[in-house]
Amino acid sequence: MSKNHFDYIIIGNGLAGLQLALKIASDSYFKSKRIALIDPSRKDGNDKTWSFWETKPSAWNHLTHNSWDKASVITTNKHIDLTLKPYSYKSIHSIDFYKHAISTLSKKDNFTFILEEVTDLQEKHDVRVSTLKNTYTSSHVFDSRVPESFLIHSEKHISIIQHFKGWVIKTDKNAFDKNRIIMMDYRLKDGEQTTFTYVLPFSETEALVEFTYFTSNLVSEETYDNYIKQYIDKHLKLERYTITETESGQIPMTSFPFEKFNTKKVTKIGTGGGWVKGSTGYSFKHTEKKVARIIENIKTNNTPSKQLFKARFKFYDKIFLKVLKDENYKGEWIFEKFYDKNSIQTMFRFLDEESSFVEELKIMSSLFSWSFIKAFFKTL
Numbered sequence: 088m089s090k091n092h093f094d095y096i097i098i099g100n101g102l103a104g105l106q107l108a109l110k111i112a113s114d115s116y117f118k119s120k121r122i123a124l125i126d127p128s129r130k131d132g133n134d135k136t137w138s139f140w141e142t143k144p145s146a147w148n149h150l151t152h153n154s155w156d157k158a159s160v161i162t163t164n165k166h167i168d169l170t171l172k173p174y175s176y177k178s179i180h181s182i183d184f185y186k187h188a189i190s191t192l193s194k195k196d197n198f199t200f201i202l203e204e205v206t207d208l209q210e211k212h213d214v215r216v217s218t219l220k221n222t223y224t225s226s227h228v229f230d231s232r233v234p235e236s237f238l239i240h241s242e243k244h245i246s247i248i249q250h251f252k253g254w255v256i257k258t259d260k261n262a263f264d265k266n267r268i269i270m271m272d273y274r275l276k277d278g279e280q281t282t283f284t285y286v287l288p289f290s291e292t293e294a295l296v297e298f299t300y301f302t303s304n305l306v307s308e309e310t311y312d313n314y315i316k317q318y319i320d321k322h323l324k325l326e327r328y329t330i331t332e333t334e335s336g337q338i339p340m341t342s343f344p345f346e347k348f349n350t351k352k353v354t355k356i357g358t359g360g361g362w363v364k365g366s367t368g369y370s371f372k373h374t375e376k377k378v379a380r381i382i383e384n385i386k387t388n389n390t391p392s393k394q395l396f397k398a399r400f401k402f403y404d405k406i407f408l409k410v411l412k413d414e415n416y417k418g419e420w421i422f423e424k425f426y427d428k429n430s431i432q433t434m435f436r437f438l439d440e441e442s443s444f445v446e447e448l449k450i451m452s453s454l455f456s457w458s459f460i461k462a463f464f465k466t467l
Contacts, residue, residue: 099231103357253297281418
């Protein structure tokens with residue numbers, strides 16, 4: 088067998104690719120399998136913060152940078168304080184996750200890191216993976232690249248972008264409640280659009296302050312910076328602070344059918360597989376669940392992508408996105424109703440796609456309006 092042939096190739100060492108690799112590495116079923124991870128980046132920078140909630144300690148506890156058991160949602164009409172228990176809201180710095188994953192996998196003899204960029208993928212008897220330097224083959228490929236069809240045809244589906252920039256700031260005096268996150272603060276707006284500020288306090292003197300859009304169009308770096316500064320001045324009321332880090336990103340929120348690009352020999356993963364929650368942009372725990380499903384499918388001789396999605400939650404996301412697409416200014420109203428009319432525990436179960444149908448009906452009834460009625464029939 089050629090040294091360039093692998094049982095599995097994972098394209099992309101991001102959240103999905105590395106979570107999948109770690110799960111494979113921890114399971115004795117795959118001990119004799121050769122796995123390659125191909126990515127042009129060494130993943131040696133802190134490029135994002137992942138946040139999620141859970142009720143029990145998990146495999147990520149040792150990587151958790153901070154956790155909180157209280158949260159607030161602030162609109163122009165209400166200040167909603169939330170007690171999260173039995174949930175905890177947690178954050179992980181991407182660099183800590185990358186270091187952990189690369190260190191763990193590098194100790195496994197059956198894993199190979201390839202620092203190259205994939206240029207082409209062809210399915211034949213095996214899957215042929217071409218890079219700028221070499222050609223590799225595999226029995227199955229897990230591909231995190233966003234399909235080119237999405238870049239060309241996303242406008243044919245309901246799509247908006249969650250885009251943001253954040254500053255990590257340090258102050259010389261206590262300025263933050265270290266036990267409470269601000270999930271959404273809608274008091275600062277960029278016109279008639281859905282925009283909010285997100286605050287993760289790492290201590291009483293340090294926090295991530297992020298300005299976020301759920302819109303169709305992007306804005307300049309200066310625009311994000313201007314709103315972050317306004318928020319710090321007007322709502323945090325800080326005159327003296329130091330910016331120690333910045334982060335920014337773009338997350339597709341879309342009804343695009345990524346799952347149609349899965350085949351028997353290629354499974355799309357991560358953002359490229361539609362694993363990002365369409366209505367919120369959350370991905371960390373959804374990735375964990377989908378990875379577990381893939382492993383179960385492989386071990387039971389099923390196609391890896393079998394039953395990765397729940398149809399009714401994709402439908403809920405589609406309605407939500409339709410309202411935001413057609414009436415973008417309603418985002419504040421939607422999230423106020425979400426968290427004012429439903430318990431945070433119910434909302435977390437709903438966003439985790441673990442809620443009961445009765446709970447889902449209650450959530451939908453809390454959003455009852457002509458906008459949602461129209462969106463419902465348009466998405467049927």
